[in-house]
Amino acid sequence: MSIVSSLGAGQDATLDALRNGRGGLTPCRFETATLDTHIGEVAGVGDIRLPAGLEGYDCRNNRLAELALRQDGFEAAVAAARARHGAHRIGVFLGTSTSGIHSAELAYRERAPDSGALPAAFRFATTHSTGSLGAFVRRRLGLAGPAFVVSSACATSSKVFANAARMISAGLCDAAVVGGADSLCLTTLYGFHSLELVSPAPCAPFDLHRGGVSLGEGAGFALLERPGPRPPPGTVHLLGTGESSDAHHMSTPHPEGLGARLAMERALAAAGLRPGDIDYVNLHGTATPHGDAAEDRAIITLFGTRTPVSSTKGYTGHTLGAAGIVEAVISVLGLRAGLAPGSPQTRDLDPALRSRYLQANESGRMDRVMTNSFGFGGSNSSLIFGWAA
Amino acid sequence: MRAFVEGVGLLGPGLAGWEESRPVLAGRLPYRPAPAPLPPSPLLPPAERRRSVPTVKLAMAVGAEAMAQADRDPAGVATVFTSSSGDPDTLHQILETLASEDRGISPTRFHNSVHNAPAGYWSIATRSHAPSTSLSSHDESFQAGLLEAMAEVAAEGWTVGLIAYDLPYPEPLHAVRPIAAPFGMALVLTPEPTGRSFARLDIALSDSGEPPSRMADDALEALRAGNPTARALPLLAALARVSAGGAGETVVLDLPPGGRLLVTVGAP
Numbered sequence: 026m027s028i029v030s031s032l033g034a035g036q037d038a039t040l041d042a043l044r045n046g047r048g049g050l051t052p053c054r055f056e057t058a059t060l061d062t063h064i065g066e067v068a069g070v071g072d073i074r075l076p077a078g079l080e081g082y083d084c085r086n087n088r089l090a091e092l093a094l095r096q097d098g099f100e101a102a103v104a105a106a107r108a109r110h111g112a113h114r115i116g117v118f119l120g121t122s123t124s125g126i127h128s129a130e131l132a133y134r135e136r137a138p139d140s141g142a143l144p145a146a147f148r149f150a151t152t153h154s155t156g157s158l159g160a161f162v163r164r165r166l167g168l169a170g171p172a173f174v175v176s177s178a179c180a181t182s183s184k185v186f187a188n189a190a191r192m193i194s195a196g197l198c199d200a201a202v203v204g205g206a207d208s209l210c211l212t213t214l215y216g217f218h219s220l221e222l223v224s225p226a227p228c229a230p231f232d233l234h235r236g237g238v239s240l241g242e243g244a245g246f247a248l249l250e251r252p253g254p255r256p257p258p259g260t261v262h263l264l265g266t267g268e269s270s271d272a273h274h275m276s277t278p279h280p281e282g283l284g285a286r287l288a289m290e291r292a293l294a295a296a297g298l299r300p301g302d303i304d305y306v307n308l309h310g311t312a313t314p315h316g317d318a319a320e321d322r323a324i325i326t327l328f329g330t331r332t333p334v335s336s337t338k339g340y341t342g343h344t345l346g347a348a349g350i351v352e353a354v355i356s357v358l359g360l361r362a363g364l365a366p367g368s369p370q371t372r373d374l375d376p377a378l379r380s381r382y383l384q385a386n387e388s389g390r391m392d393r394v395m396t397n398s399f400g401f402g403g404s405n406s407s408l409i410f411g412w413a414a
Numbered sequence: 415m416r417a418f419v420e421g422v423g424l425l426g427p428g429l430a431g432w433e434e435s436r437p438v439l440a441g442r443l444p445y446r447p448a449p450a451p452l453p454p455s456p457l458l459p460p461a462e463r464r465r466s467v468p469t470v471k472l473a474m475a476v477g478a479e480a481m482a483q484a485d486r487d488p489a490g491v492a493t494v495f496t497s498s499s500g501d502p503d504t505l506h507q508i509l510e511t512l513a514s515e516d517r518g519i520s521p522t523r524f525h526n527s528v529h530n531a532p533a534g535y536w537s538i539a540t541r542s543h544a545p546s547t548s549l550s551s552h553d554e555s556f557q558a559g560l561l562e563a564m565a566e567v568a569a570e571g572w573t574v575g576l577i578a579y580d581l582p583y584p585e586p587l588h589a590v591r592p593i594a595a596p597f598g599m600a601l602v603l604t605p606e607p608t609g610r611s612f613a614r615l616d617i618a619l620s621d622s623g624e625p626p627s628r629m630a631d632d633a634l635e636a637l638r639a640g641n642p643t644a645r646a647l648p649l650l651a652a653l654a655r656v657s658a659g660g661a662g663e664t665v666v667l668d669l670p671p672g673g674r675l676l677v678t679v680g681a682p
Contacts, residue, residue: 402534
């Protein structure tokens with residue numbers, strides 16, 4: 026697996042930031058945005074060049090994906106899997122919410138004054154289109170199995186684990202590349218601003234004074250394979266996935282966290298586990314007043330007040346369509362390192378929230394971790410990772 | 415992978431609903447293109463009905479038709495939504511606003527811009543807490559949705575509503591991404607046959623390069639080629655023939671690069 030966020034590129038940089046409490050949020054200087062907020066921007070995206078032959082896919086989102094593909098030996102791991110299974114037996118299931126929309130934002134500024142036509146250099150299919158990320162990564166890795174992009178808002182790159190597990194279980198492939206990328210753009214910066222969900226200060230999930238999200242960007246990938254009879258020690262398993270819909274409101278979560286609880290319950294049921302089997306929950310925890318309260322309700326109802334939980338969005342910001350994979354990788358890094366991460370800006374815990382929320386890191390052996398991702402449209406996804414049962 | 419078909423929804427130019435369109439698709443009546451109206455869904459609460467955009471209206475219409483035919487309460491049906499794009503008008507309006515001096519996007523417009531907006535509205539309208547996924551894969555978005563829906567039926571044993579839709583963009587996007595006309599379709603798929611099943615689907619991946627199935631009628635073939643969701647037309651035509659007593663047949667769908675999806679349609 027590989028990861029890129031404002032904490033840096035790669036697993037080591039990510040884990041180092043978590044261990045040392047070094048967050049990635051900085052005042053917003055993105056492009057021409059004039060918003061009083063902090064963002065988790067990935068350094069150096071502008072300098073990334075896509076490999077020869079794939080230049081047509083060039084946009085911020087695919088550059089971010091390219092940066093993640095270069096980390097943590099991911100390309101080599103996929104090449105080895107390709108040699109084992111064959112390119113056509115490896116699927117590609119990726120998530121993004123806004124894909125390369127920033128290319129379209131720039132193209133609209135350069136419309137012809139007379140006709141309104143977009144500039145000739147604008148490539149809709151390979152940059153703007155939601156499917157662009159899947160097409161790029163599939164070609165980049167030389168894979169030919171089934172492929173699509175999931176775009177279920179901020180749950181999307183968590184849900185791809187479930188899509189891939191189904192495809193492997195149904196026999197359509199033997200392995201799958203999952204994950205995704207979501208890059209900063211004006212649409213989400215100004216869109217979240219319009220909903221009054223953005224915090225001026227770096228976000229502080231579960232804090233009494235939390236004032237909304239800090240937006241971020243990120244990318245990450247994981248290679249899933251059908252488990253063999255004797256997996257090597259240290260192999261991390263996807264133990265369960267759970268998906269649900271809120272059926273409540275387009276941009277506000279169910280106040281009791283009903284959809285959130287259903288997703289967690291379904292993941293536990295799929296894994297054959299009880300709530301007490303989970304050693305740490307990485308929350309969706311975007312630091313909006315309503316969102317954190319709803320998730321807290323769901324956690325309390327299901328886990329009570331003893332299971333350690335935290336949101337790592339105070340580190341990375343809300344990476345939207347990439348949050349699922351970024352936080353899945355963070356959860357697995359925590360599992361491996363025996364580290365349940367704290368929450369950098371969270372100083373005064375909201376007394377109305379009763380989960381055992383970690384402000385500081387806790388160390389110790391963990392066997393199973395859960396990670397939550399919830400999105401607009403009431404789309405919810407929970408994943409459970411752990412050592413082999 | 416195998417699934418059984420309990421319901422179909424269809425809305426496109428000259429194709430106003432599945433029952434009405436069956437004889438046209440089966441080739442027994444001539445195809446006469448005419449614009450398809452997109453009424454707001456009566457299932458939505460008033461606030462959501464007011465805010466619903468064309469993609470939501472189209473998806474809700476075909477989904478509701480398929481569920482009604484299957485006599486299913488949609489609350490218990492998992493859904494797969496698929497489209498090559500989010501709502502085209504909403505996208506254009508947001509891009510235009512962001513290119514202007516005043517970048518104030520309307521909050522409703524922003525939440526309508528997410529790719530899974532139809533899934534969100536559907537869940538609110540049907541009070542469904544069932545799993546739902548929203549897919550996109552450019553010109554093969556329908557094929558991706560069919561594959562995922564079949565995998566959910568096969569691997570999870572769920573009853574699944576597949577809802578596919580694509581609408582034309584306004585200019586200037588239309589010039590760089592031409593889509594012929596609004597087209598939406600839906601299927602209700604079950605893992606086992608029921609009293610309402612009228613066809614069986616068996617699906618397999620292939621790399622043997624058979625030519626993709628086409629429509630015999632020129633105007634329907636132009637529609638198939640001109641709207642990503644209308645790539646479903648040969649499958650719908652096979653369903654129309656088989657449900658009218660025709661022999662089983664295999665439909666070949668494109669799965670670029672080089673792949674094919676073979677769908678064998680037979681009696682349940």
